[in-house]
Every structure is written in structure tokens, then in C-alpha cells.
Amino acid sequence: MRRGTIAATVLLAVALTACGRGGPSGGGEGGVSGDKLVLAVLNDQSGIYSQLSGKNSVAAVEMAVEDFKAKYGEDAVTSNVEVITADHQNKPDIANTKAQELYDRQDADLILDVPASSAALAVAAQAKAKKKVYFNIGAATTELTGKQCNKYTFHYAYDTYMLANGTGRTVTEKGGKSWYIVYPDYAFGQDMQKSFTSAIESAGGTVVAADPAPFPNDNFSTFLLKAPTLNPKPAVIGVMQAGGDLVNVVKQYNEFKLRDKGIDLSVGLMFITDIHSLGVDAFAGTTFTDAWYWNFDEQNRAWADKFQARTGTRPSFAHAGNYSAATQYLEAVQRAGTDGSDAVVAALEGHKFNDLFARNGEFRAGDHRMVHDAYLARVKTKAEVGEPWDYEEIVETIPASEAFRPESASLAAGCKLDG
Amino acid sequence: MLSRRLGPLWLGLGLLAALALPWLVYPPVALDIACWALFAVALDLLLGFTGLLSFGHAAFWGSSAYATGLVAIHTGLPFPLAVLAGAVVAMALAVPIGWLSVRRTGIYFAMVTLAFAQTIYFVVNQWGSVTGGENGLQGVPRELGGVDLSDPFVFYYWALPIVLLGIAAAWRIVRSPFGRVLVAIRDNPARVRALGYPVERYEVLAIVLSAGLAGLAGGLFAVGHGFASLQEVYWTTSGKVVIMTVLGGIGTLWGPILGAILLVLLEDQLATAGFDGINLVTGLVFVLVVLLFRRGILGTVRHLLLRRRDRRVPDPEPGVEPASAPAVEPAR
Structure with a gap:
């Protein structure tokens, strides 16, 4: 008897829930x-x-x-x-x-x-x-x-195409033919590594090695020590880290004095806040692609x-x-x-x-x-900086039609908006 | 005993609460509660009834989450079958892990399980082509023969029976002769061995069963979120479920459910309020419970009630024993 009562209660509850509540209400026909x-x-x-x-x-x-x-x-x-x-x-x-x-x-x-x-x-x-x-x-x-x-x-x-197309292509064309890429091991880094590799190769350069680093990471010494020992020795180390990780890797790049060993620094993605937190000296002369610059x-x-x-x-x-x-x-x-x-x-x-x-x-x-439009920027040297945050010199404007991956390439990559 | 008659009442109330949950809280949170409750019950099977503190249960929850996700993505099977497949993977994984871990006891057992769980974590992290690495396994479908499960409210009611079955299985296990042996192992392994039971084999089986239930929960969680991430195999997940179990009261089976409800709700409330130090608060609550109510919330309540009854031994008042108490005592 009791079991029957409970079963009935449960059934009732199920029935009630089944009747109630539809899906989320869609946006109205008009108005907000x-x-x-x-x-x-x-x-x-x-x-x-x-x-x-x-x-x-x-x-x-x-x-x-x-x-x-x-x-x-x-x-x-x-x-x-x-x-x-x-x-x-x-x-x-x-x-x-x-x-x-x-x-x-x-x-x-x-x-x-x-x-x-x-x-x-x-x-x-x-x-x-x-x-x-x-x-x-x-x-x-x-x-x-x-x-x-x-x-x-x-x-x-x-996006990574914009960055690679701007930075990877330009640096390679200016003589940085061989690259060693260090990238953070998640979607962004993997994507950057791919985009840069294809941009570098289509500009006539080679990627000697590409290593994933943990994300986030404090210690990049493994990669920075490895760079000069690679054969052939890369002309450029391309670091794809962003934000706080970028600050760490650049700081350590300077500590290991890789520039004196003939390995230039190229940064995949840089925000002006990164330059601000390390100071222009750490980056001076580095070329990178910017989406917008305040000055x-x-x-x-x-x-x-x-x-x-x-x-x-x-x-x-x-x-x-x-x-x-x-x-x-x-x-x-x-x-x-x-x-x-x-x-x-x-x-x-x-x-x-x-x-x-x-x-x-x-x-x-x-x-x-x-x-x-995207912009190719160069980090100023300390002597060139006129006022706080005045860190960048815009070298070139990349027109909107060339800055990003063509729509046909997006579709070829599998983009189906209604899929 | 009145408690026998009260049992179904409590059960009915619990079921009603489970059914009413998505009306009371945000449906995805309700599903989280259900999944974590089953996970905590699975851990309690080991911690409370076998006396083994596993600090690596995320390995089973997480491996099932990934396995379920992979099965659902690549085969398009209905989600209950995918979840079942995930649970089977978790159980298969538990055999070698359990077999090696039971050679140690106490803190060493906990550390060994933690080490195995971290191994799983790194495998999942590195095996990016299959698991998606840092990105997690995205786009796990909720497939069920054409039924529209996109509303989390609806999905909850499809997931709930699986959770209830899991909890019922745990309930049945601890009441079986097998479960009695587990309790005996917890209390005095040497004597159980002397009685001729193969203690290690019982422990391994307990770990496998617990992993299976944890796997059910983890698989459902992955389907519910449409997503399996590294968080699922990370050690903090192992820690969270231990906290839930201890908070609610180990060895009570209902306590861990209570613990899961409280912790998930607490985290949800704090997160919604925009409070950053969620872990600080859960940590503090945990410390307080361990310091002040060693038996956990339900364990303490039961203990107090039992003590009251014991004081009235000449005339034991029926009904003061909470009906939800599992039959641990008779085994002692």
C-alpha cells in the first residue's frame, strides 16, 4: 500500500515535470x-x-x-x-x-x-x-x-593568420630565413605554430624546429638553451607565448643573451601592455603585427x-x-x-x-x-620614446583585403555557418 | 522497528527532492549535483565501507568522461550507451590501478592512487590528437534516437535514472554479503584474512565497482556539459569529491549526496555572486568540518541520535534511529 502511494507520488511528479517548462524562449519578433x-x-x-x-x-x-x-x-x-x-x-x-x-x-x-x-x-x-x-x-x-x-x-x-602573415612573412623576407618556434601547448599556440610555419615557408624560409611549451609556464630555459645547439642554427627564435608567458620568455631570452649569439627575437602576438610591463629595452627593434595602436x-x-x-x-x-x-x-x-x-x-x-x-x-x-586594416609595427628604442606608452612605430599598413585569410580559405578549412 | 517503516518514506522524500531539483535550482547546476552526488557515493563505497582513501578518483571520473565523449562523438550512440561504455573503460582502468594500489595501505595507498591519477592526467594532456589536449574534448553530442535533449532541464530527467540506478547499486552493494566483508576489512583486515577471505581481491573488486559508479557519473557529466576537459582528470577533482564525502559523512552513503548538494550549491552561489575565493571558502568549510564534526554532517547527526537512544537503553524509543543509516553497525 505504502509503496503504491510513493509510486503514485513519483509518477505524479514525473507527469508534472513532463508537462511544465518548454525550451528557452526565443528572441521576440520585434523590439528588444x-x-x-x-x-x-x-x-x-x-x-x-x-x-x-x-x-x-x-x-x-x-x-x-x-x-x-x-x-x-x-x-x-x-x-x-x-x-x-x-x-x-x-x-x-x-x-x-x-x-x-x-x-x-x-x-x-x-x-x-x-x-x-x-x-x-x-x-x-x-x-x-x-x-x-x-x-x-x-x-x-x-x-x-x-x-x-x-x-x-x-x-x-x-587571428593567427593575420599575425603570421604580417610578422612571419616580413621577418623572413628581410633575411630571417631559418626559424626555431616555441609555442604554448594549447589551441592558440598550435594554431600559431601552423600559421607561422606556412607563412615562413611560403616566403622562402625554413622552420628548423618547433617545440611546445606548457601553458602557463614560468621557466623557458630548456628551449632557450636548445636554440643555439640546433643544426642548422636558427637565425630567429619565434616565441608564440602571450601575456604573462611572453613577458617571462622575453625576460629569459635577454638573460641568456641569445641576441649576442646571433639569434634574433620575433614575437608572434604582442600587446602594448606586454611592452609596458617589461620596458622597451627588452623588445627594442622587434617587429610584430598589431591590430590597432593608440597613437x-x-x-x-x-x-x-x-x-x-x-x-x-x-x-x-x-x-x-x-x-x-x-x-x-x-x-x-x-x-x-x-x-x-x-x-x-x-x-x-x-x-x-x-x-x-x-x-x-x-x-x-x-x-x-x-x-x-592591420599594422606592421616596430618597437621603439628607449631614445625614440617621446612619452609614456609611446612604444610603437607603425612601419606599414596591411590593407584589410590582405591582412586576413581569404574567405575561400576559411570555407576550405571547413567553415559551414549553418552546419 | 519503526525505522523499517520510515525507510520508504525517506526514500520517497529523497526521490521527490531529486525530481524537484531542476525546478529549485538552475537545471545545469541540478545535473552537476546529481553527477557529483553519484561520484561521492562511489568514493564513499571505498572510503567509508572499505576504509581505502583513494586520492585519485578523478582518474576514473575523467577517463570515463573522455571515453564517453569519444564514443558519443565518433559513433553517435545514444548517450546512455556512451556513458555505459565510459563506465566500462573506467572499470577496466581500475583493475590494474587497484591491483597495484592495494599492496599499500593508509597514506601510501592514497599517494599511489594520486600518482596513477596524475599519470592518467598527463596521458590525456599529451594525447592531444585524441583528447584535444588543453582544448578539451569539445562538442560531445547528446544523442538519444531523435529526442531533443538540448534543454538542460529535459536532459536532467533523462540523466536522473542513471544516477539513481548508480546510487541504488551502491546501496545494494553495501548491504550484500560482499559489502559486509568490505566493512569487516575496513575494521580489521587481519581478522578477515584469518577467516580465509582474500582481502586484496575484495579490495580490488571494491575499487573496480567504485570506479564503475564514478565512471557513470563522469560520463553523464561530460554529456551534460557537452564537453570533457583536463579539469576532469586533474587532482583537484579527486580532492573535491573527497571533501564532499567527508563533509557529508563517510560510511553513510546518504551523507556524500548531502555533501555534493552543499558543495555544488555553495560554489554556484559564490560564483554567481562574483566572489573569487571559492576554494578558500570550501577549504575553510572542510577544515571546520574535520575539526568540529569528524563524522561529517550526516554522520554527526546519526551519532547524536544513536547516543540518545543508547542512553535510554532500558526503553529504546523506536524511530530515533535515522532510517537512512546504512547497516554498518550490525557488521561490527
Whole structure:
């Protein structure tokens, strides 16, 4: 009898649950759902990428929201725009859970930033599953516009192709024919190693050896000691580390005096915050590819002044990229008149624009790569530095059409937006 | 005994709680609770009932997470079969690990299991072409013959029966003659050996069974998240499940479930509140429990109730023994 009662209760409960709760409610037909836009910045707020993006990117997104409100005033699609943030600690599992929570629980309409390629890919999978928009700024992997591209994911600021194409090609053409590559052993590093190898080889150089290093890592002496013993001796050591790891490897490159042994340093990905934390001497003369530089022209400088007034530091390209991405998303919502993901994506695809960050910018419809002008930069020597943070000399502007992987190559890499 | 009659009531209440969980908390968190609860129960089978502290259970949880993910990705089998395959892999892995580990006891056993788990971690990390290395195994599908499981709320109810079966299996194991022998080994291995039982073989079997249950939990976790990462095989995962088990009360079977609920909820609350020092808080809670309530939450409650009953020995009041208490005492 008792068992029967319990069984009945359980069955009742099952029946109740089966009836209740549908799937997540889709974006409204028109207008802004809940009359509120929620922009979520998901990035590293305490680890090795916290300087180059981190909390200051949240500030940049807040600036974008303020500028949007000031621009449209009463005409804005909604005056209620909230900026929220979460720390993913550069771990793909945490990024995966946080992205799910931001979309589901905190009703985020957009996730921004997400440095660390492995985390970036995890979030892309969530964006696809939840059918919510995702602008990646902080991560570099071309997988985002390759095999793992999807309808709701846009890759914004840079990628490994852009870096390799700029730095690898130029350095090789200028005489650095043989390379030794050290890369961090996760999606970003593996991707950088591949992109650089193909860029170096197509420019007529060779890669003598390529070694993966743990990520994150403090001690790079194994690789730095190995470099001069390689046969043939490489002319260039290409370090693909980023953020705090880059600072370590460069510091140790200088301690081991590899430049005196005839091995030049080439850096795969560098943010201005990296130069700032080590000082220009550590990098002087190094050529690298930059997506944006604060002291490039008046427009950049004016925004950098506003940014500095707010955060006390000059912006990296990730900060400017976050500002720009948030702005372009808000503009797209304004054009579409709704925050429904499909309508916003349609408003973004093929859209051409110029803004603070992107010159000759275009959201390519085929692979969702946002292409824009990139810059070949050289780190100034101490004598050339005129003011704090004045570290770079822009040597060459790489036009948007050449800076990024052609759309056909993305499709060949397996990108199917609706797949 | 009234407790006999109360047993089904507690069970019913527990089932209702399990069914109501995704209504009360965010559904993915509910699934986390279910998976971690089964994982903690699996560990309790070893820690509480066999007296072996495994500090490397992430090896079984994680290897199953990866195996489940790989099976689901490459074969497209329905997820329960993929999870089962993961559990089988975990059990297969447990045979050599268990066989070698039971040669040591106490702290040495814990260290040996930790070493094996770290070995697994490095294998998973280095075997990037299969496991995805640092990137983790992404895009694990939730396949079930065309049923739409994309809503975590729906998926919870498909995953719950597997968790309940796992817990029921653990419950059955500790009540079987085999389970009694395990308890006897915990309390006095020398005497059990003298009685003619092959102690090591029993221990290895306990490890394999525990690994199987941990594997079920790990596989479900991977399917639930659509993702298996290095975190699953990392030693902190082994530590977390030990904390849950000790927090709830070892050797109680229901305690670890309570521990899992509390710890997952605590972490979720802290993370949602944007608090950074999650590990600091769980660590503090753990230290407090070890210092003040050695028996864990449920263990302490049961102990107090038993002591109250013992004081009234002449007229034992029926019903004060919590019905959820497993039959550990009779074996002593």
C-alpha cells in the first residue's frame, strides 16, 4: 500500500515535470526582449591575460554603451543597456559553464572578448547551441572562422593568420630565413605554430624546429638553451607565448643573451601592455603585427585619452576592439530594431564600416570574420620614446583585403555557418 | 522497528527532492549535483565501507568522461550507451590501478592512487590528437534516437535514472554479503584474512565497482556539459569529491549526496555572486568540518541520535534511529 502511494507520488511528479517548462524562449519578433540589452564581457580578470584585456575591457564596453546612448538619445532602440562580466580564468570548462549561465540565467544578448583560444572555442559552441550572438575579440585561433565557425559567432580583432602573415612573412623576407618556434601547448599556440610555419615557408624560409611549451609556464630555459645547439642554427627564435608567458620568455631570452649569439627575437602576438610591463629595452627593434595602436592618428589618440582618464592606462588593441565590437553590435540592434539574434546577425553580415578600431572594416558574410586594416609595427628604442606608452612605430599598413585569410580559405578549412 | 517503516518514506522524500531539483535550482547546476552526488557515493563505497582513501578518483571520473565523449562523438550512440561504455573503460582502468594500489595501505595507498591519477592526467594532456589536449574534448553530442535533449532541464530527467540506478547499486552493494566483508576489512583486515577471505581481491573488486559508479557519473557529466576537459582528470577533482564525502559523512552513503548538494550549491552561489575565493571558502568549510564534526554532517547527526537512544537503553524509543543509516553497525 505504502509503496503504491510513493509510486503514485513519483509518477505524479514525473507527469508534472513532463508537462511544465518548454525550451528557452526565443528572441521576440520585434523590439528588444524585456526592453533590455545585456552585454556580457567574459574574460580573464586575474590571470596572465588580465592586463591586456581584463577589467579594462569591461570599462571599454561601458564607454561604448555610454557613447551609443549619447549618440541616439531618445531614438535608441532601448535606453536600458546593461554590462555584466564574468571571469573564465582561461579555462575552457569554466568558460563553457559561464557562457551557458550568461546566456541562460543572466539573459545576456551578447558575449564579448573571451581570450584564450580553447575557452573561445568552448563559448562558440555555447553560442551555437543557445542561438545567441558572440563576438570574439581576445582569442586568435582561426578555428573560429574555420571548422568551428557558426552562425552566431563573429571573430573580431585579429587571428593567427593575420599575425603570421604580417610578422612571419616580413621577418623572413628581410633575411630571417631559418626559424626555431616555441609555442604554448594549447589551441592558440598550435594554431600559431601552423600559421607561422606556412607563412615562413611560403616566403622562402625554413622552420628548423618547433617545440611546445606548457601553458602557463614560468621557466623557458630548456628551449632557450636548445636554440643555439640546433643544426642548422636558427637565425630567429619565434616565441608564440602571450601575456604573462611572453613577458617571462622575453625576460629569459635577454638573460641568456641569445641576441649576442646571433639569434634574433620575433614575437608572434604582442600587446602594448606586454611592452609596458617589461620596458622597451627588452623588445627594442622587434617587429610584430598589431591590430590597432593608440597613437596611430588623432582619432585613436582622442579615444585613448578618454580611456586613460577612466582607467589610468593606455588601451591595448583588445580594449579598443571590445569598444568597437560593442558599438557595432549596438548599431546592428539599432538597425534591426530588435535584439532577436537572427535579425542582428542578418544586420551584421556584409556590413561595411569605419570606426575607432576598424578601418575599412567588413563583417564577411561567408565566414563571419571581421576584416580591417592591420599594422606592421616596430618597437621603439628607449631614445625614440617621446612619452609614456609611446612604444610603437607603425612601419606599414596591411590593407584589410590582405591582412586576413581569404574567405575561400576559411570555407576550405571547413567553415559551414549553418552546419 | 519503526525505522523499517520510515525507510520508504525517506526514500520517497529523497526521490521527490531529486525530481524537484531542476525546478529549485538552475537545471545545469541540478545535473552537476546529481553527477557529483553519484561520484561521492562511489568514493564513499571505498572510503567509508572499505576504509581505502583513494586520492585519485578523478582518474576514473575523467577517463570515463573522455571515453564517453569519444564514443558519443565518433559513433553517435545514444548517450546512455556512451556513458555505459565510459563506465566500462573506467572499470577496466581500475583493475590494474587497484591491483597495484592495494599492496599499500593508509597514506601510501592514497599517494599511489594520486600518482596513477596524475599519470592518467598527463596521458590525456599529451594525447592531444585524441583528447584535444588543453582544448578539451569539445562538442560531445547528446544523442538519444531523435529526442531533443538540448534543454538542460529535459536532459536532467533523462540523466536522473542513471544516477539513481548508480546510487541504488551502491546501496545494494553495501548491504550484500560482499559489502559486509568490505566493512569487516575496513575494521580489521587481519581478522578477515584469518577467516580465509582474500582481502586484496575484495579490495580490488571494491575499487573496480567504485570506479564503475564514478565512471557513470563522469560520463553523464561530460554529456551534460557537452564537453570533457583536463579539469576532469586533474587532482583537484579527486580532492573535491573527497571533501564532499567527508563533509557529508563517510560510511553513510546518504551523507556524500548531502555533501555534493552543499558543495555544488555553495560554489554556484559564490560564483554567481562574483566572489573569487571559492576554494578558500570550501577549504575553510572542510577544515571546520574535520575539526568540529569528524563524522561529517550526516554522520554527526546519526551519532547524536544513536547516543540518545543508547542512553535510554532500558526503553529504546523506536524511530530515533535515522532510517537512512546504512547497516554498518550490525557488521561490527
